[in-house]
Amino acid sequence: MFGGVPSVGPADVGPDAILLDVREEDEWVAGHVQGARHIPMGELPTRFPEVSALADAAPAGEVVVVCRSGARSARVVAWLTQNGVDAVNLAGGLGAWEAAGRPLVSETGAHPFVR
Secondary structure, three states: OOOOOOOEOHEEEEOOOEEEEOOOHHHHHOOEEOEEEOHHHHHHOOOOHHHHHHHHOOOOOOOEOOOHHHHOHHHHHHHHHOOOOEEEEEEOOHHHHHOOOOEEEOOOOOOOOOO
């Protein structure tokens, strides 16, 4: 648990997991998980139908929410849970993902990094 919300570590995220990246655009461009869905935290209320559809399509029925350190994503998980979406936080965020040797991609073609 991180901030009182359900969490998973990078090693526990399977290949079929639905990842929702809630970081800002510049953070996303620098580096993100291949196949993750990008919806910045501030846009979630207006784009909630997209998030709900992601959860409905998730094989395990849950969405793994990610940010840089796990703090913003923990807040998002709490909000999503209150709104009926089964979501979990990526403990330690993309920093922990990268430290665990999990791959990242960038939008620029440059070496990806967590920003």
